[in-house]
Amino acid sequence: MSPAGHLLSPTSSLPPLRSLITLNKEQIFSAIDNLYELYCPVSLPRAVKSQLEHGKARDDLLVQPADSGYVSEDDIDSEYDLDELRADAFERNFAIRWLTTLIANAEELPLSDEDEREREQTVDKASFILASFTKLADEDDEDDSGITRDFSFELSLFSNQGSPRLKESSVREKVSIDVRLNDAPQTTTDHTDVGLQSWGASIVFSDLLCSSPGRLELSRETLGSSPRIIELGAGTGLVSLVLAKALPHFGVSDATLIATDYHPAVLENLQSNIELNRASVETCFLDWSAPILEAPLDLLADMLVATDVVYAPEHAMWLRNCATRLLAPKGVFWLLMTIRPNGRFEAVIDSVEAAFNGSYSKTSDNRHLAILNMEGVEKRRGVGRGDESGYKLFRIGWT
Ligand SMILES: C[S@@+](CC[C@H](N)C(=O)[O-])C[C@H]1O[C@@H](n2cnc3c(N)ncnc32)[C@H](O)[C@@H]1O
Known part of the structure; x- marks a missing residue:
């Protein structure tokens, strides 16, 4: 009650x-x-x-x-x-x-x-x-027949934008990053089309990358002018769309952004969201459990990003295997996991730590992906579903 x-x-x-x-x-x-x-x-x-x-x-x-x-x-x-x-x-x-x-x-x-x-x-x-x-x-007097959602994030630009160690005091300018999305209705018969809606983690991550770009190392100095960025389990594509709109403000003018998912209806909705926002984002089918790395996924990514993609015990290991094949030697994988402390999702709470604990097989040059940093991110008021209590932000890279 x-x-x-x-x-x-x-x-x-x-x-x-x-x-x-x-x-x-x-x-x-x-x-x-x-x-x-x-x-x-x-x-x-x-x-x-x-x-x-x-x-x-x-x-x-x-x-x-x-x-x-x-x-x-x-x-x-x-x-x-x-x-x-x-x-x-x-x-x-x-x-x-x-x-x-x-x-x-x-x-x-x-x-x-x-x-x-x-x-x-x-x-x-x-x-x-x-x-x-x-x-x-x-x-x-409004048209509610669709389920269009408008998101607006305030991008903080800094005078020392080139440095990964950005200070709050150097805030120079605020720019609004606006994204319009179609959150299509989930079907009642197919339980796998969860990506038709934007989940709290994608909103929180988008907000984070706009409000604290330094925290996510988003700068021209760290990314270069033409990084390759791949989103895993992109759903409605919010994060990729926000990145596409925000990166040029950091001087990252020529990024290749690829939003991937495995569900046909989700991919279709994702493509229409990209068109709706006239954004420069490619879509591509990618199933973490059986990745086929053909073009445009045949080149390594400088950054991988994924939000709320660990909600079954096998997901973290699939994502690790996928990232192992996709991430460039100096690349970073940002994974924002949603914490759902009650019910059936309880079982996956520590699965990312377990998947990246280093005991799995290494690459031929004896390297493996590891969690380089993890920090808790608080739940935001009015964002996300009721069973979410917060998020874990993992910075994953080669070691
Ligand atoms: C909970 S939704 C999160 C979507 C989006 N990242 C967000 O935060 O709004 C999980 C997403 O992962 C996708 N997904 C689930 N299993 C997958 C798999 N094996 N390969 C690729 N994508 C998968 C789903 O289709 C869905 O879009």
Whole structure:
């Protein structure tokens, strides 16, 4: 149960509908009640808003969904304002997909035959919420039919940009790096198309590379003017797109950027995002488990980058093997891993350290990839899903 006065966003609170039978009816009802309170305009603006404005107890008024069993209390974003949440098109589209799936699979709801009336009520309520979205869209006078997301990161440029040891005091100029992305809906039948959405780690990494480029050694001095950069498991391509837009500001004018993934639908969405941003990024199929290093992957990379790509026990080892074949002798592999301390992802928390611990076979010249540095990166408010507690940033290179 969330503490009083806090809201849960749909992405962090709705239980997955992939296997309805694993949920209990309380979880379903609680999730629907949450959406109802959140989105149905009759109950919120009139009853809640005016009272909030008059300083009445928030506890009675704000949504307090029951624990869905899918998220922990860490999910709670206490600063997430109700209006902001309601206006968030991504959250809304997530809720729409969830409700549509629920209605389509109503027959599988974990209810007994005697509960037929409850099933009808559930579908009615879900339909009512869906109908209210149309009304909200009209009110907001905005086109919510797509799920386009706009990202804007502030790039810090430094007077001593050429040096890898940049100091805060030398900030010279701020430039806005804007990226527009299509976060396509995930299908309910294919569990492998997770790359159709931008994950918290890609947003955090993009922010980091803009706000602290020195931390990621992004300068002309370290990269040269024409580095080769390959992103592994690029998903929607946010990181590659931000790099493509930011690097010229560091004097890195002629970078080759290749965003790779293995999922056909993800690659298609990635390509359309690149076109949407008119960015100079190539896309390429690359499966870490069986890498085929044909052009454009036939030349070594000066930098590899990957965000939120370790979510199964075998991933870290596949990535290590892949990086071993792709990284140039002086290259660096930046890997931002998402920490999900609860549930099935617990098993992968130390898998990067284990994969790069040096006991695996070395190259013919007796070298191997190792973690040169690791630092924790805090979760940002309003970024990422509820089960994420933070991130680990690995700097990996040859030793
Ligand atoms: C959780 S998503 C993260 C996507 C993106 N990096 C981000 O942070 O938003 C994981 C990505 O890794 C890709 N992926 C998973 N297994 C892969 C494999 N064996 N080879 C290549 N890509 C893979 C998925 O298609 C997906 O795009």
